[in-house]
Amino acid sequence: MSAVVAPKSRFGGLSGGNAKAVIERGLRATMSNNYLIILSGFFEPVFYLFSMGVGLGAIIGNINVNGAEIPYGAYIAPALLAVSAMNGAIYDSTWNVFFKLNFGKLYQTMLLTSLGPLDVAVGEITLALLRGGVYAVGFLIVMQAMGLVLSPLAILAIPAVLLIAAGFASIGMAFTSYMKTFQQMDWLPMVMLPMFLFSATFYPITVYPEGIQFMIQSFPLWHGVELIRMFTTGVVTPMIWVHLAYYAVMLCVGVVVVSRRLRKLFLD
């Protein structure tokens, strides 16, 4: 008889209940190939922190956050932390997934086994989230060393970062599942760059008219920046629930879209 136990049918054949094998494969592939690329993503926000936080911070002085005066470096550091979580998650869930989807044919291979599309989606999103998490922890250590962590609540920034990474990873993968060419992938920086620059990263959004503020608030990074900033500065407001809910919804929508797309792409 077969060496393999047939998995129970879950979610109408969408899952084999073995996402961990997908994660394990991803870690192994990363170890044996591109761990140097991983480092590069970590340094980007660190450089921003040094140049803006230290350089500009000397000129700008303090910034008012919900009534509390905090130094400029401590203002932008949590924003950059959120950005680093976003970068890690987006890199893994877009370019990496794009190659596996269109060139490596990895997902076709996985779906010849007892894995289902949901296992693949959850596994790949978790991998992206792990990368975002690793960047974030590293960045938090840098922040601590520079004296930019103002509250012990900052420890909660770690789970918050994982949530942010998960949200971006699932949406990133959902986006990539529709992309067929490199030209289409070029739309990504068109969204990422303005979001990075304008989401209360370097200054409060109150400088904008209300209409533009509302637009920025509809994008995910702003919620991530505000959420992390609450924890590292210790100034927590009830808005926290809105931020958390935003990411929870983002994650669920992403996972549902991704498994539907994988089903359509490979099991149709």
Next chain:
Amino acid sequence: MLVSNQVIRAENLTKVYGDFIAVNNISFEVPRGESFGLLGPNGAGKSTTMKMIAAVSTRSSGNLEVLGMDPNTEGPAIRSQLGVVPQEDNLDQELRVRENLIAYGRFFGMPRAEASKRADELLEFAQLTDRVKSKVEPLSGGMKRRLTIARSLMNDPQMLLLDEPTTGLDPQARHILWDRLFRLKERGTTLVLTTHYMDEAEQLSDRIIVVDKGEIMAEGSPAQLIRQYSSKEVLEVRYGSDNNAKVAKKIADVGERMEILPDRILIYSDNGERDLAEITKRGHHPTTSLVRRSSLEDVFLRLTGRTLVE
């Protein structure tokens, strides 16, 4: 519970992509342990049928049962018992040779130790023991193919699906592979294969269906099909491309059936030598002649035509 002996049961199976009918209302059954061949020209619907059996494509209508389960809803459970060798090698480029097998075993939920042990056995089987730590990309076509086949056996499948398994292999590699497949068959593994090579189909299949344009054209064992759709022997005579048609008219009554090709005339008959003697007696000495046994290729060409399908 009634235990069925049929590992595949397809009933009016249909697959439609937009306006295109890839598989049109086909019905067939495959009993456990059989070696079953799916033959047809490019675009006949072979691969689509294979995909539906492998539970990686959902049918548009009709019924399909694989190992007693419905592929539309029990994909993971069916696939856990299947080995699949896809048409193009889709090995994991980011992992090395041995890791490719182990990771694949892990996808089936095999414990790591067991997957490692099985991987080593299969690397031996695929004659890749000296390339264990190699990357996948620099392997030769034959090696990649062997690795893909080894990979398909990681879960010790009840049924092995092979989509043109020996395309691109040299004769040595093909014969090694046939030998291995025959051993699996002896152990009771059901084999389902598509192929363009008629000798391969004759070697490996107990039973064949010929499909064209999504429909079944013929069904039977290789010997039955030859008996039914061709003759015992084929006489091939050549008179030069300008003369073939002219001569053909004069010898039209010889043999059971005649086919005039640009370069030669094929005479289907139960006794090629006798017919050759008859033609020569009439004074039509061919430049070259050949009497051979009728093959599955003759059946295939008769059923699906000689027009190039793109």
